Amino acid sequence: MAQQHLEPTDPTAGAPPKLSTAVEQGGPPTGDALAGYLRAQATEFLRALRLHRETGTASSVEESVDAARALRRSARRISGSLHTFRPLLDADWSEEMRPELAWLSGTLGLEHACEARLDRLLLALHRLSGSTPFPAQSLTSDSAGSGPPAPVTPERGNLTVGAAKAGALLERQLTLARTRAHSTALQALGSSRFHAVADKVAVLASEVPLTPAAPTTDLRALAAAAEDRLLAAAAALPLVTAGHPYNAEALVHGLSPDPAPHPQDGPWHQVRLLLRLHRYAREVLYGGGAPVDVRLLAAGQALNRHRDASEAAAAAASAARTPRIAPATAYALGVLHADQRHEVEAARFAFQQAWQKQTVGTP
Amino acid sequence: MAQQHLEPTDPTAGAPPKLSTAVEQGGPPTGDALAGYLRAQATEFLRALRLHRETGTASSVEESVDAARALRRSARRISGSLHTFRPLLDADWSEEMRPELAWLSGTLGLEHACEARLDRLLLALHRLSGSTPFPAQSLTSDSAGSGPPAPVTPERGNLTVGAAKAGALLERQLTLARTRAHSTALQALGSSRFHAVADKVAVLASEVPLTPAAPTTDLRALAAAAEDRLLAAAAALPLVTAGHPYNAEALVHGLSPDPAPHPQDGPWHQVRLLLRLHRYAREVLYGGGAPVDVRLLAAGQALNRHRDASEAAAAAASAARTPRIAPATAYALGVLHADQRHEVEAARFAFQQAWQKQTVGTP
Numbered sequence: 001m002a003q004q005h006l007e008p009t010d011p012t013a014g015a016p017p018k019l020s021t022a023v024e025q026g027g028p029p030t031g032d033a034l035a036g037y038l039r040a041q042a043t044e045f046l047r048a049l050r051l052h053r054e055t056g057t058a059s060s061v062e063e064s065v066d067a068a069r070a071l072r073r074s075a076r077r078i079s080g081s082l083h084t085f086r087p088l089l090d091a092d093w094s095e096e097m098r099p100e101l102a103w104l105s106g107t108l109g110l111e112h113a114c115e116a117r118l119d120r121l122l123l124a125l126h127r128l129s130g131s132t133p134f135p136a137q138s139l140t141s142d143s144a145g146s147g148p149p150a151p152v153t154p155e156r157g158n159l160t161v162g163a164a165k166a167g168a169l170l171e172r173q174l175t176l177a178r179t180r181a182h183s184t185a186l187q188a189l190g191s192s193r194f195h196a197v198a199d200k201v202a203v204l205a206s207e208v209p210l211t212p213a214a215p216t217t218d219l220r221a222l223a224a225a226a227e228d229r230l231l232a233a234a235a236a237l238p239l240v241t242a243g244h245p246y247n248a249e250a251l252v253h254g255l256s257p258d259p260a261p262h263p264q265d266g267p268w269h270q271v272r273l274l275l276r277l278h279r280y281a282r283e284v285l286y287g288g289g290a291p292v293d294v295r296l297l298a299a300g301q302a303l304n305r306h307r308d309a310s311e312a313a314a315a316a317a318s319a320a321r322t323p324r325i326a327p328a329t330a331y332a333l334g335v336l337h338a339d340q341r342h343e344v345e346a347a348r349f350a351f352q353q354a355w356q357k358q359t360v361g362t363p
Numbered sequence: 364m365a366q367q368h369l370e371p372t373d374p375t376a377g378a379p380p381k382l383s384t385a386v387e388q389g390g391p392p393t394g395d396a397l398a399g400y401l402r403a404q405a406t407e408f409l410r411a412l413r414l415h416r417e418t419g420t421a422s423s424v425e426e427s428v429d430a431a432r433a434l435r436r437s438a439r440r441i442s443g444s445l446h447t448f449r450p451l452l453d454a455d456w457s458e459e460m461r462p463e464l465a466w467l468s469g470t471l472g473l474e475h476a477c478e479a480r481l482d483r484l485l486l487a488l489h490r491l492s493g494s495t496p497f498p499a500q501s502l503t504s505d506s507a508g509s510g511p512p513a514p515v516t517p518e519r520g521n522l523t524v525g526a527a528k529a530g531a532l533l534e535r536q537l538t539l540a541r542t543r544a545h546s547t548a549l550q551a552l553g554s555s556r557f558h559a560v561a562d563k564v565a566v567l568a569s570e571v572p573l574t575p576a577a578p579t580t581d582l583r584a585l586a587a588a589a590e591d592r593l594l595a596a597a598a599a600l601p602l603v604t605a606g607h608p609y610n611a612e613a614l615v616h617g618l619s620p621d622p623a624p625h626p627q628d629g630p631w632h633q634v635r636l637l638l639r640l641h642r643y644a645r646e647v648l649y650g651g652g653a654p655v656d657v658r659l660l661a662a663g664q665a666l667n668r669h670r671d672a673s674e675a676a677a678a679a680a681s682a683a684r685t686p687r688i689a690p691a692t693a694y695a696l697g698v699l700h701a702d703q704r705h706e707v708e709a710a711r712f713a714f715q716q717a718w719q720k721q722t723v724g725t726p
Contacts, residue, residue: 127611130619163618245608246709248490254698255526256493320694330690331683334697335617342705346609 029285031088031214037284038081042205045074049198052189068108068185075105078204080280084226088217090209100197107188110181113311118174120312122167124339125332129163162328166336169319169329223281230274234355237267242348243356250345251338262341265310268348272303295357302351309343316340392648394451394577400647401444405568408437412561415552431471431548438468441564443643447589451580453572463560470551473544476674481537483675485530487702488695492526525691529699532682532692586644593637597718600630605711606719613708614701625704628673631711635666658720665714672706679703 048070055063079101082094188194241247253262279300282290320333411433418426442464445457551557604610616625642663645653683696 125618128614128617128619130616160618245712246705248702248705248709251491251698251702251705253493254491254702255488255523255695256491320690325690327683327688327690327693330692330694331697331700332618334694334699335614335701336697337694338698338701338705339611339614339617342609342611342614342701346611349608 029219031210031217034085035208038208041074041077042201045201072105072108075101080277084281085222088214093209114174114178121170125167162332165329166332226281227278230278233271233274239352242352251341298354302347306347309340313337313340392582394573394580398571401571404437404440405564408564435468435471438464443640447644448585451577456572477537477541484533488530525695528692529695589644590641593641596634596637602715605715614704661717665710669710672703676700676703
């Protein structure tokens with residue numbers, strides 16, 4: 001129905017050569033295109049792993065981070081394709097592979113998530129404190145309730161000191177979490193569990209366990225099913241509310257006793273995952289020559305922002321439960337929590353705006 | 364230019380008879396229409412005062428509140444008209460009268476403002492605590508840092524207890540402020556200063572000190588000048604920013620050291636006052652037969668909401684500076700402050716939406 005897209009009008013679109021198998025073949029994409037895509041992603045995975053090992057000890061932190069990101073990137077794509085095109089792949093192999101890939105990308109993603117969360121929260125605190133950045137590092141955190149004497153009169157400076165102390169507290173907590181995540185990731189990469197996954201991916205790079213019928217099976221029905229799951233989940237979201245600015249929905253449970261991430265966020269997180277699966281399925285179909293859908297991109301970015309703000313808000317609320325913090329610190333964390341919950345609401349609005357314009361067509 | 368409006372198409376619009384002088388006369392409204400309006404408002408003032416005195420001791424609180432509101436209502440209208448149509452009135456009389464009327468409506472308005480602020484904050488706390496209202500009254504406030512033992516596990520219940528304590532603290536502080544405002548208002552109404560104002564208003568009810576030229580002077584130029592001041596002030600507002608939902612502007616100084624009401628709110632409060640003056644000027648021109656301008660109404664309501672939310676946010680921040688409150692209380696007040704600052708932002712958005720559609724024409 002959109003077969004002309006399989007022959008991209010712009011062959012210089014920068015797709016890695018290995019991903020363009022489906023395009024070169026012409027005709028409807030079949031299991032062969034899936035095999036090509038999986039082989040390419042597996043090769044990417046192995047390349048990233050080699051790079052990570054090389055950079056592990058001597059090289060720059062940045063290169064190591066890039067390598068870990070590339071590892072996660074291909075692990076997610078392999079895992080997502082295994083899910084969407086499950087009937088075309090050896091069932092036992094697939095069922096064994098997916099949870100291992102999920103474990104790997106989850107473990108490798110934690111460190112980066114902690115870092116990004118801290119950045120987001122400190123940036124928000126700066127914004128909320130007016131234009132002058134406060135010296136977060138110069139103040140000790142106040143978990144013992146006895147911070148340094150405020151350098152300003154209590155009446156005027158209370159709130160700023162609270163912001164600085166909140167920043168220091170978050171920095172301590174999230175840096176600790178990041179350090180732990182780093183150790184866990186290093187341990188994971190040295191574990192036999194990881195070596196087993198890596199071995200399987202190495203096999204996948206040359207041999208994709210397709211079912212006998214797969215090489216000639218049209219992929220589009222399965223891709224369409226993935227898209228239908230996305231559309232159904234998005235349709236179930238409260239988009240009418242989200243489309244009304246300042247609906248104050250995201251903060252409704254801002255002071256509710258449940259310390260877990262807001263349950264209302266769940267369906268949005270789910271749509272984020274389904275949107276990702278849809279995107280990967282498009283990659284498989286178009287073999288790397290997929291036209292960029294800016295609205296799909298905008299919707300995905302809004303949902304990423306939604307997830308980030310949701311987790312940052314939870315981190316602020318969690319920090320506020322630290323025993324013996326000063327009231328000014330707790331106040332600043334309350335403001336910060338509400339600010340991030342409004343970011344959640346803003347992200348939902350942005351998603352609604354992008355989605356409204358969306359004319360997602362099965363390729 | 365819009366003279367046809369001076370003969371309203373709907374004479375049953377419910378205007379009190381005394382206000383329709385200008386309409387009955389036909390032709391452009393002159394100082395005579397102003398005199399008629401001022402006499403009518405002065406009569407309203409005296410009627411409300413009589414009612415207030417009658418209800419002062421025996422009758423229901425509600426009737427007393429209504430009478431005080433009616434007093435304020437006409438005091439504001441007399442004061443506003445004195446300002447807008449100043450060149451048509453005896454200068455000495457006018458300059459003596461206005462500050463006294465401002466003092467009166469300010470003093471009488473405080474009690475109601477405290478009550479409305481508390482209602483707004485408690486309602487917001489309920490909303491933020493989820494659907495179950497918390498028992499604010501059943502918990503003692505925690506200014507001594509030793510509230511009752513939490514009836515729930517600290518992990519889960521911390522925030523809810525904080526919300527309840529914050530509610531109790533606000534209730535105590537704002538009820539105290541309201542009680543003080545009530546006493547001040549009673550004292551004011553018994554003062555010789557008040558009796559002097561009331562005497563002047565009694566004279567105004569029969570004799571308006573117009574300048575010799577006023578009875579034949581067209582009022583529209585002065586009304587247009589009042590409107591121009593409104594338009595200029597509104598044009599200077601950051602309406603482009605306000606028109607972008609979730610611009611996060613209102614909370615920018617959420618943790619800044621300045622405990623005073625946000626300076627960024629000032630220009631909006633000013634536009635609110637100018638919009639009111641414009642509305643009163645329309646009342647004078649149309650003599651009570653002014654067609655209801657729903658957009659003007661929406662803009663005014665948005666600015667009222669802006670003012671209310673701004674003051675509620677300041678009250679939450681102020682309560683957070685109470686010495687020795689529990690961290691959970693401070694956290695809840697921080698969330699509440701941010702929530703109300705977002706209400707401020709929402710009100711600006713609503714004003715921008717109403718104003719955008721606005722085609723304010725000089726009548």
